[in-house]
Each structure stands twice: as C-alpha cells, then as structure tokens.
Amino acid sequence: xxxxxxxxxxxxxxxxxxxxxxxxxxxxxxxxxxxxxxxxxxxxxxxxxxxxxxxxxxxxxxxxxxxxxxxxxxxxxxxxxxxxxxxxxxxxxxxxxxxxxxxxxxxxxxxxxxxxxxxxxxxxxxxxxxxxxxxxxxxxxxxxxxxxxxxxxxxxxxxxxxxxxxxxxxxxxxxxxxxxxxxxxxxxxxxxxxxxxxxxxxxxxxxxxxxxxxxxxxxxxxxxxxxxxxxxxxxxxxxxxxxxxxxxxxxxxxxxxxxxxxxxxxxxxxxxxxxxxxxxxxxxxxxxxxxxxxxxxxxxxxxxxxxxxxxxxxxxxxxxxxxxxxxxxxxxx
Amino acid sequence: xxxxxxxxxxxxxxxxxxxxxxxxxxxxxxxxxxxxxxxxxxxxxxxxxxxxxxxxxxxxxxxxxxxxxxxxxxxxxxxxxxxxxxxxxxxxxxxxxxxxxxxxxxxxxxxxxxxxxxxxxxxxxxxxxxxxxxxxxxxxxxxxxxxxxxxxxxxxxxxxxxxxxxxxxxxxxxxxxxxxxxxxxxxxxxxxxxxxxxxxxxxxxxxxxxxxxxxxxxxxxxxxxxxxxxxxxxxxxxxxxxxxxxxxxxxxxxxxxxxxxxxxxxxxxxxxxxxxxxxxxxxxxxxxxxxxxxxxxxxxxxxxxxxxxxxxxxxxxxxxxxxxxxxxxxxxx
DNA sequence: CCGCTTTGCGCAATCGTTTGCACAAGCAGG
DNA sequence: CCTGCTTGTGCAAACGATTGCGCAAAGCGG
Numbered sequence: 182x183x184x185x186x187x188x189x190x191x192x193x194x195x196x197x198x199x200x201x202x203x204x205x206x207x208x209x210x211x212x213x214x215x216x217x218x219x220x221x222x223x224x225x226x227x228x229x230x231x232x233x234x235x236x237x238x239x240x241x242x243x244x245x246x247x248x249x250x251x252x253x254x255x256x257x258x259x260x261x262x263x264x265x266x267x268x269x270x271x272x273x274x275x276x277x278x279x280x281x282x283x284x285x286x287x288x289x290x291x292x293x294x295x296x297x298x299x300x301x302x303x304x305x306x307x308x309x310x311x312x313x314x315x316x317x318x319x320x321x322x323x324x325x326x327x328x329x330x331x332x333x334x335x336x337x338x339x340x341x342x343x344x345x346x347x348x349x350x351x352x353x354x355x356x357x358x359x360x361x362x363x364x365x366x367x368x369x370x371x372x373x374x375x376x377x378x379x380x381x382x383x384x385x386x387x388x389x390x391x392x393x394x395x396x397x398x399x400x401x402x403x404x405x406x407x408x409x410x411x412x413x414x415x416x417x418x419x420x421x422x423x424x425x426x427x428x429x430x431x432x433x434x435x436x437x438x439x440x441x442x443x444x445x446x447x448x449x450x451x452x453x454x455x456x457x458x459x460x461x462x463x464x465x466x467x468x469x470x471x472x473x474x475x476x477x478x479x480x481x482x483x484x485x486x487x488x489x490x491x492x493x494x495x496x497x498x499x500x501x502x503x504x505x506x507x508x509x510x511x512x513x514x
Numbered sequence: 515x516x517x518x519x520x521x522x523x524x525x526x527x528x529x530x531x532x533x534x535x536x537x538x539x540x541x542x543x544x545x546x547x548x549x550x551x552x553x554x555x556x557x558x559x560x561x562x563x564x565x566x567x568x569x570x571x572x573x574x575x576x577x578x579x580x581x582x583x584x585x586x587x588x589x590x591x592x593x594x595x596x597x598x599x600x601x602x603x604x605x606x607x608x609x610x611x612x613x614x615x616x617x618x619x620x621x622x623x624x625x626x627x628x629x630x631x632x633x634x635x636x637x638x639x640x641x642x643x644x645x646x647x648x649x650x651x652x653x654x655x656x657x658x659x660x661x662x663x664x665x666x667x668x669x670x671x672x673x674x675x676x677x678x679x680x681x682x683x684x685x686x687x688x689x690x691x692x693x694x695x696x697x698x699x700x701x702x703x704x705x706x707x708x709x710x711x712x713x714x715x716x717x718x719x720x721x722x723x724x725x726x727x728x729x730x731x732x733x734x735x736x737x738x739x740x741x742x743x744x745x746x747x748x749x750x751x752x753x754x755x756x757x758x759x760x761x762x763x764x765x766x767x768x769x770x771x772x773x774x775x776x777x778x779x780x781x782x783x784x785x786x787x788x789x790x791x792x793x794x795x796x797x798x799x800x801x802x803x804x805x806x807x808x809x810x811x812x813x814x815x816x817x818x819x820x821x822x823x824x825x826x827x828x829x830x831x832x833x834x835x836x837x838x839x840x841x842x843x844x845x846x847x
Numbered sequence: 848c849c850g851c852t853t854t855g856c857g858c859a860a861t862c863g864t865t866t867g868c869a870c871a872a873g874c875a876g877g
Numbered sequence: 878c879c880t881g882c883t884t885g886t887g888c889a890a891a892c893g894a895t896t897g898c899g900c901a902a903a904g905c906g907g
Binding site for chain 1 (some may be wrong): 862863864865866
Binding site (some may be wrong): 231233234235236239242244246247254255257261263264267271276277278279280281289295296297298300324350394414436438440466467468469 | 564566567568569571572575576577578579587588590593596597600604609610611612613614627629630631632633657769772773795796799800801802806
C-alpha cells in the first residue's frame with residue numbers, strides 16, 4: 182500500500198505549489214508554465230499518482246457504471262448477451278454491475294433499487310418472467326435511464342431492443358409445414374413475457390397460411406420451471422393425436438422435454454422432433470439435436486441495448502426512447 | 515426525473531433548519547428533538563429523498579463495489595461461481611462489477627486496472643490461462659485487496675480458494691482402475707494453471723499406486739482452444755495403443771474430444787469413455803455422458819472467496835491472507 | 848437565584864478534485 | 878510613463894453528506 186492515499190495535496194505540498202496548479206499541470210492546462218508542468222508530471226509519475234475516482238465521480242455526479250439485471254447468469258443465452266454488453270460499454274469506459282433476478286419479481290425490484298443506491302448511471306434490464314408489476318421500473322426511471330433487452334417492456338417511455346419473434350416463429354412454421362409436418366405443438370413461455378404473444382402469433386399465422394386448423398390442446402404456456410415443462414410435455418404426449426414436432430420457447434425447455442420423450446420410449450427426430458429458440462452451443466453436441474433453431478443473436482441484442490443506453494446517458498437532453506428490432510435467423514441442422 | 519437532484523440542502527431550506535439537523539434527523543440522532551425529527555423524516559419521505567451515494571462513497575472512501583475478473587462468462591462453470599459470489603456479496607450490501615479476460619493476459623491486466631480506476635473496494639480473480647506475468651496483480655494489490663478463486667495464484671501475499679485437484683484426480687483414477695481400466699489418458703490444461711500440475715500429480719499417484727506404468731504419450735497439455743483439443747485427441751487416437759478412458763480438464767474439452775471420437779467411428783462409453791472435471795448441467799442431457807465427473811462446487815468456491823474478500827475489505831488491519839481448499843467430489847453416472 | 852446538566856440545533860471543517868476569478872509580474876505599444 | 882495584454886499562479890467555492898464542537902435555552906437541585 183505504498184501510495185494508498187496519495188492526493189494532489191501531497192504533491193502540491195512537496196513541490197511548494199497550490200493544489201489547483203497541480204490539477205491544471207496534470208491536465209496540460211495552457212496557463213501553467215512548462216517548467217512547473219514538467220515538475221508536477223514528473224513527481225506524479227514517480228509517486229504513481231492516480232486520481233481518486235470516487236472524488237471525481239462525486240464531482241461529476243457520474244460513476245461510469247451501468248447496472249445489468251437479467252434472469253440467470255447461468256443461462257448461456259444471457260451470458261452471451263452480457264458479452265455483447267460488456268464490449269460496447271468497455272469501448273466507452275463504462276463497466277457493468279451485474280445482478281440476477283432469478284425470474285423473481287421481488288429480486289428484480291430489489292436489484293434495481295440496489296443499483297440505484299450504488300449510483301449506476303443507467304440500467305439494462307431483461308425482465309424476469311414473474312414480473313407483472315412495473316412500478317419498480319417507473320420509480321427507477323426517474324433517477325436513471327433504463328433500456329430493456331430481449332425480455333422487454335414495450336412502452337413509449339422505455340427503450341427496448343428485441344428480436345422479431347413473430348417472424349421467427351412464422352419462418353419456423355413455414356419450414357416445418359414445408360417439410361410435411363402438420364401436427365405441430367407450441368411450448369411457449371409465460372404470459373408475462375411480450376415474446377410469448379408474438380411467438381403465438383407467428384405460430385398461428387403459419388398454420389393459417391396453410392389452412393391447418395389451430396388446436397388449443399397443442400398450445401401450452403410454461404412458467405419456465407422444469408416441473409412445469411415435464412407436466413406440459415406429458416400432457417402433449419398424452420393427447421390422442423400427439424404432436425410430431427414441438428416448437429419450444431428455448432433450448433432448455435426442449436432438453437427437458439426431450440428427456441421425457443426418451444423416457445417414454447420415443448426416439449427424438451424419428452417419433453418426435455423439436456425446433457427451438459436460442460441456439461445454444463451445446464446443442465451441437467447432442468446426438469439428436471433440435472432439427473432447427475432460431476438464432477436470436479443475444480450478443481447483438483445486448484450490444485445494441487448498451488448503445489442506446491450510452492446515448493441516453495451521454496446526451497440525456499436530446500435522447501428519445503426508441504425500439505430496435507434485431508432480425509432472428511432460422512438455422513436448419 | 516421529478517427528484518433527480520434532491521439533496522439535504524433543499525430539505526433543510528424548505529424546513530428552515532440546517533443541513534446538519536436534516537442529516538442527524540434522518541439518522542435518528544438522539545440530540546435532535548422529536549418534533550424536528552418527525553418533520554424532517556416526513557418531508558424526506560414525501561419527496562422520496564435518497565442520499566447521494568456518490569457523495570457517501572467519496573466521504574467514506576468506499577464504493578461497496580467488488581470487481582470480478584474471470585476467463586469467460588459463457589462458461590457455465592464461471593457463471594455458477596459468479597452466482598455464489600453474488601449471493602455472498604449481496605448479503606453484505608456489495609455489488610459486483612464483472613469483466614472477462616477471455617484467457618488473455620492483456621485483457622486481464624487492463625480489466626484489473628480499469629476496476630481500480632472505477633474505484634472498487636476489492637477484486638476477485640480467476641486467472642486467465644495465458645497469464646504468465648503477475649506484475650498486474652502486484653500493482654493492484656497496493657491499492658485494493660485481491661482474492662483468487664479456482665484458477666489461483668499461490669503466494670503468501672494473496673488469498674486463494676481452490677479445489678483439491680490432486681485428490682480429485684487421484685479419486686477418479688482409483689475409480690477407473692477399480693473398474694479395470696489401465697489405458698487412461700490425461701487431457702490436462704495449460705502449464706500456466708496451478709491445477710494442471712496438481713491434476714497430473716493425482717493422475718500419476720493413481721497409476722503408481724496400482725503399478726501401472728506412466729506413459730508420456732498418454733499425457734497431453736492443452737491450451738483450451740478447440741483446435742488444440744482436436745489436435746490432441748487425434749494424437750491420442752492415433753497411438754498404437756489408444757486410451758480406453760480419457761481424464762479431461764473439463765467438460766468442454768471432453769465434448770469436443772467426444773465429437774472427434776464419434777467422427778472417427780468410435781462409440782462413446784463402449785470404445786472410449788471420458789471422465790471430466792466440472793460437472794456441467796447439460797452433460798446430463800447427453801445420450802452418452804462422461805462416465806464420471808468431478809464436481810468442484812464452483813458456487814462454493816466463489817462464495818468462500820467472496821467471504822475472504824469481505825473480511826479483507828472490512829478489517830484490513832487484522833486480515834491475514836490465507837487459502838481455503840474445497841474438497842471436490844467424484845460423481846459416478 | 849446561582850451554577851450545573853441536559854436538550855436542541857447550527858457552524859464549519861472535511862473528503863479530493865475542478866474551475867472561475869483575481870492578482871501580480873512582465874512586457875509591448877503608444 | 879501609463880495603459881492594456883499576456884503569462885503564471887493561487888484563492889476559494891463547489892459537489893453532498895457527516896460530525897466534532899460550540900452555543901443558547903431550558904430544567905433542576907441546593
């Protein structure tokens with residue numbers, strides 16, 4: 182701890198000049214004589230002077246920290262998004278403070294409050310699936326700008342970056358129907374997520390286009406717990422006319438569902454197939470992976486959201502909340 | 515932004531009292547009259563007063579932020595560790611600022627410098643595999659305490675939390691040899707990681723105990739890139755006497771290696787089997803998973819490291835750097 | 848009624864840095 | 878020689894909250 186509390190004051194005293202002279206000398210202020218400037222910079226370097234960031238944060242009322250609240254770090258989808266966020270923020274000198282909501286409203290709300298207490302300059306949020314109440318966002322947005330990504334809240338007050346899920350679902354349906362499938366089930370997300378509705382729309386649009394009747398028993402909303410996934414896939418398999426393909430909310434759902442199918446003696450990609458949203462890397466290691474998957478480019482979503490937030494933080498007067506839509510891509514295996 | 519810059523000064527002016535009275539009233543200081551106290555607290559609540567955290571950080575020279583530097587967020591192993599860290603830190607009111615080193619020395623070094631500039635109170639590090647130079651740690655530790663976890667630097671100056679890899683490797687060997695295997699290869703990590711040496715020791719100890727000769731051609735050090743993994747597994751399979759089991763540095767290595775084995779017509783768990791370190795959740799979805807895996811409890815490692823760091827930050831005068839060893843557990847599938 | 852303690856509150860310094868302004872010295876032009 | 882400009886430096890306020898100290902009023906015992 183050789184220089185734990187080295188301040189300008191000490192440098193000033195050492196050199197017999199004032200603190201303001203030291204400050205200006207270090208900033209190469211033109212009004213400081215070159216002799217003094219050199220002297221100050223030399224000593225500062227020798228003593229490894231580093232400005233006290235907390236004092237500067239205080240003075241500028243800015244911390245160069247951004248909060249990120251997302252459901253689970255352990256879901257690769259979100260850690261990829263974080264990587265995109267980190268990269269964009271880093272290039273502008275910002276860091277990210279990360280918190281997990283675990284899909285829980287209380288935790289999400291507490292996280293946002295805590296971030297504001299910690300003095301972040303802005304917040305990126307991918308909403309918890311159990312968030313039906315939005316007051317915590319409204320309270321927070323009085324203090325710092327908020328930008329949503331992936332699991333967004335669509336509202337003119339907020340910026341949001343998300344994938345075109347309706348189109349992605351529709352594309353997937355066209356592909357499946359084109360391959361001759363008609364018994365297609367949808368294992369969708371919870372109603373609290375915007376994307377659930379959009380996915381349903383794409384699914385129905387696809388069926389309608391090819392005059393395939395929509396069967397309510399093929400459409401399941403899940404709450405993203407493993408238990409519920411097991412319950413719903415069993416319901417589907419118990420139908421008189423079980424589906425031949427399942428369009429799944431994401432890979433994790435599909436994996437658990439596939440497990441049940443196997444336990445019930447079905448062979449994946451012969452008796453039943455899956456199409457998923459999210460394209461996780463480890464699916465490529467499966468012997469029988471989903472036949473297709475929607476790549477949603479989470480890193481891109483994160484990066485774009487971080488870009489909007491940067492704009493909102495750096496030019497708050499001119500910033501207008503807006504939405505960015507990233508086009509997903511159907512990947513066929 | 516109704517109350518973006520509401521300070522004690524405004525409350526004081528509004529009520530015709532001094533700022534110090536407001537400050538004390540909000541802290542329930544006994545010397546403030548109950549009438550004044552009520553008045554101040556009521557108004558503060560009405561106006562949604564929140565203390566300016568940057569001012570408090572500055573005054574206390576403390577930010578309640580902790581930096582975490584790790585190789586990849588997208589490796590589930592590390593995101594689980596982060597979850598353990600988050601939980602421990604959260605309970606004491608700290609948040610974590612996360613940065614990825616991508617196993618690169620330059621990035622790691624820059625991350626640590628950036629964290630210090632951002633004013634974190636302490637740093638948790640899981641070292642990059644390409645870090646051979648330690649000067650960035652030495653520089654940083656003059657400013658804030660550093661605690662290593664999982665990929666640690668063993669040195670009396672630093673605290674470290676890590677798994678007993680030697681024993682874990684030895685246990686795995688005993689299990690394999692007990693099952694009748696003798697042709698056991700080791701796909702180890704890079705030399706820069708402490709655990710590589712320890713894993714090798716456990717491997718050799720196991721062979722020696724059962725008088726199985728150590729074959730240098732069965733021992734490979736990897737640099738953790740996919741290309742290198744492919745190269746090394748091919749070298750192993752090309753041997754006159756290819757191994758029947760591979761002890762792999764972690765699941766990601768094993769997955770890539772298994773892929774190559776399959777491409778070469780081998781059937782996993784019949785012609786060749788794998789034992790891995792790290793026990794990632796998705797391996798349970800594989801049709802032919804590794805026959806055993808070493809659970810290293812990354813959340814526990816992270817939590818313990820965070821605990822040490824908390825101690826180092828909160829009682830710096832009495833804190834002595836030390837090491838904590840977490841016992842891994844062999845899980846047999 | 849005096850001297851003491853208690854109660855209630857404000858003043859001012861402090862943390863480290865930045866910055867508008869003032870001031871003095873030097874110098875050039877008229 | 879005076880005016881006005883440039884150059885180099887320091888003073889002091891500011892950011893928001895905390896806190897030691899001081900002061901005045903009130904209360905109380907003798």
